[in-house]
Amino acid sequence: xxxVENLSKTFPGADEPxxxxxxxxxxxxxxxxxxxxxxxxxxxxxxxxxVALQERPDRGVVRFDGLNTGSLDGRRLREARRQLGxxxxxxxxxxxxxxxxxxxxxxxxxxxxGPQRRRKxxxxxxxxxxxxxxxxxxxxxxxGQRRRIAVARALATGPSVLLADDPTAGVEPEESGAVLAVxxxxxxxxxxxVLVTTPDAAVAxxxxxxxxxxxxxxxxxxxxxxxxxxxxxxxxxQALLPAIETTRTQAAAYDRTAxxxxxxxxxxxxxxxxxxxxxxxxLATIGGGLTRVGDTPVARFRLGLRGERADAALAWIAxxxxxxxxxxxxxxxxAAA
Ligand SMILES: Nc1ncnc2c1ncn2[C@@H]1O[C@H](COP(=O)(O)OP(=O)(O)OP(=O)(O)O)[C@@H](O)[C@H]1O
Numbered sequence: 001x002x003x004v005e006n007l008s009k010t011f012p013g014a015d016e017p018x019x020x021x022x023x024x025x026x027x028x029x030x031x032x033x034x035x036x037x038x039x040x041x042x043x044x045x046x047x048x049x050x051v052a053l054q055e056r057p058d059r060g061v062v063r064f065d066g067l068n069t070g071s072l073d074g075r076r077l078r079e080a081r082r083q084l085g086x087x088x089x090x091x092x093x094x095x096x097x098x099x100x101x102x103x104x105x106x107x108x109x110x111x112x113x114g115p116q117r118r119r120k121x122x123x124x125x126x127x128x129x130x131x132x133x134x135x136x137x138x139x140x141x142x143x144g145q146r147r148r149i150a151v152a153r154a155l156a157t158g159p160s161v162l163l164a165d166d167p168t169a170g171v172e173p174e175e176s177g178a179v180l181a182v183x184x185x186x187x188x189x190x191x192x193x194v195l196v197t198t199p200d201a202a203v204a205x206x207x208x209x210x211x212x213x214x215x216x217x218x219x220x221x222x223x224x225x226x227x228x229x230x231x232x233x234x235x236x237x238q239a240l241l242p243a244i245e246t247t248r249t250q251a252a253a254y255d256r257t258a259x260x261x262x263x264x265x266x267x268x269x270x271x272x273x274x275x276x277x278x279x280x281x282x283l284a285t286i287g288g289g290l291t292r293v294g295d296t297p298v299a300r301f302r303l304g305l306r307g308e309r310a311d312a313a314l315a316w317i318a319x320x321x322x323x324x325x326x327x328x329x330x331x332x333x334x335a336a337a
Contacts (some may be wrong), residue, residue: 001030001193002051002161007047007060015080017082020046021057022217028195031227033187035204035225036197038214044197045089047214048165052086053077066163073217085159085192089166099132099149100125103272106156124152127189128182135139141166144175148182155186161193162186168203180207201239205293211236225293232261232300232325241300246287254304257286258314262299275317281307 009021021043028034036044049055051062053069062069069080093102100121107117128148130141138146147167154162164183168176184207186192198204204211204225212222213235220235221228228236232250244259253256262268268290276283287302305313318324 001032002026002028002114002195003061003063003067003308004028004047004051005061005063007050007057007062009043009050009055010058019217021050024060024212024214024217026212026219026222028193030193031187031191032209033194033196033207035208035211036195036214037199037201037204037211038198038220041216042214043217044199044214045165045215048163048195048197052084052163053081054086083160083328084155084269085154085157087150087154087162087167089149089169091147091154092308093146093149093153095138098135099130099141102138102149103152103156106153111159118158124155124330125154127185128152129178133204144171144173146178147171147179151179151182151186155190155192158190159192161195162193164194164196166197166199168198168200176203177206183207192247205240205291207294209294213239226263226296226298228300229261229263229293230323232259232323237300238262240291240293241298242289242291244287244300244302246302250286251302251304254282254284254286255303255306256310257324258303258305259288260299260301260303260314260317261321261325262301263293263296263321265297267295267321268299269319271320271322272301275313278316279309279313281305281310281313283310283313 002236004026006259007021007024009097011018011020014305024047036047046055046239049144051055064080072080094105103124104117128151130148133141137162160226167179167183171179180203183194183196187194196207208225210223212223213220225236228234229241231237262271272283284304285301288300290297290299314324
């Protein structure tokens with residue numbers, strides 16, 4: 001759907017040029033929820049603005065369904081922009097208009113008549129869960145509710161892509177889940193492809209199918225979130241998986257230790273107890289924990305194992321989809337090292 005190929009962008013800086021993007025390539029599939037994640041200044045907004053066709057890259061290409069947007073002239077560029085709904089980082093609502101009026105504003109520009117507008121606004125307010133607020137003004141809403149209205153407004157013209165630049169910025173943590181849920185609904189119910197930028201790995205963990213990590217304008221890694229978690233050495237795994245905090249004393253109580261990443265209901269729930277009985281070993285989780293990536297449960301545990309068939313049990317767990325790493329020996333191994 002959206003392909004970004006070798007994008008580079010440099011801005012003039014006070015002392016020297018600022019390299020905002022350097023040779024960044026991403027592939028955003030139709031209907032996916034794609035997260036661009038990185039610290040402040042890593043180039044996320046610049047990438048979003050290039051994809052929104054608001055900024056021209058110095059080098060590289062942004063393609064929509066294969067079409068090179070860099071080659072489009074004025075009229076065709078405007079047509080391409082109409083496919084895009086943009087939620088800027090500081091989306092301003094019209095303070096003097098009602099919530100419904102704010103969502104209706106882009107439809108008025110399109111020239112939709114009253115009944116059509118009302119129907120469309122009703123559907124969008126329902127999508128963002130704020131139907132009962134239709135007659136209120138933005139000042140009466142919380143920052144999270146205002147952000148949800150801005151999402152409804154960005155979706156009003158029926159874009160096929162929604163670009164949301166840091167959608168939870170300035171939103172209280174207890175409200176950010178509702179903002180993310182609205183983006184998820186936009187994808188599920190309207191079939192919109194959603195590209196989100198965020199400095200918050202937890203946003204990507206809760207929302208995104210695919211992810212690109214940026215650092216100082218360069219792409220560190222990208223791909224399907226669950227696939228990246230299968231490689232515990234990946235930066236995505238380090239950012240999203242539960243931390244392992246185990247003392248040497250805890251580890252020393254076992255013959256060997258191993259770290260394991262388990263993905264999915266069946267794997268998380270059943271694999272470890274079954275390995276224990278099948279191989280007649282003692283197996284305990286001595287670190288790590290359980291989280292969720294979207295709706296999928298994902299665990300990273302440090303295991304302590306005791307028993308002759310511990311190695312065979314680990315091999316069996318790995319064969320059944322557990323990602324086993326960092327196998328270490330117990331007290332004897334540590335003493336010898
Ligand atoms: N119009 C501009 N003129 C000059 N420098 C710019 C401009 N836009 C961005 N930059 C610089 O480019 C770099 C990347 O900025 P960008 O806003 O894309 O990062 P970001 O990851 O979105 O950061 P944040 O999360 O803080 O919004 C930064 O060093 C920034 O100061």
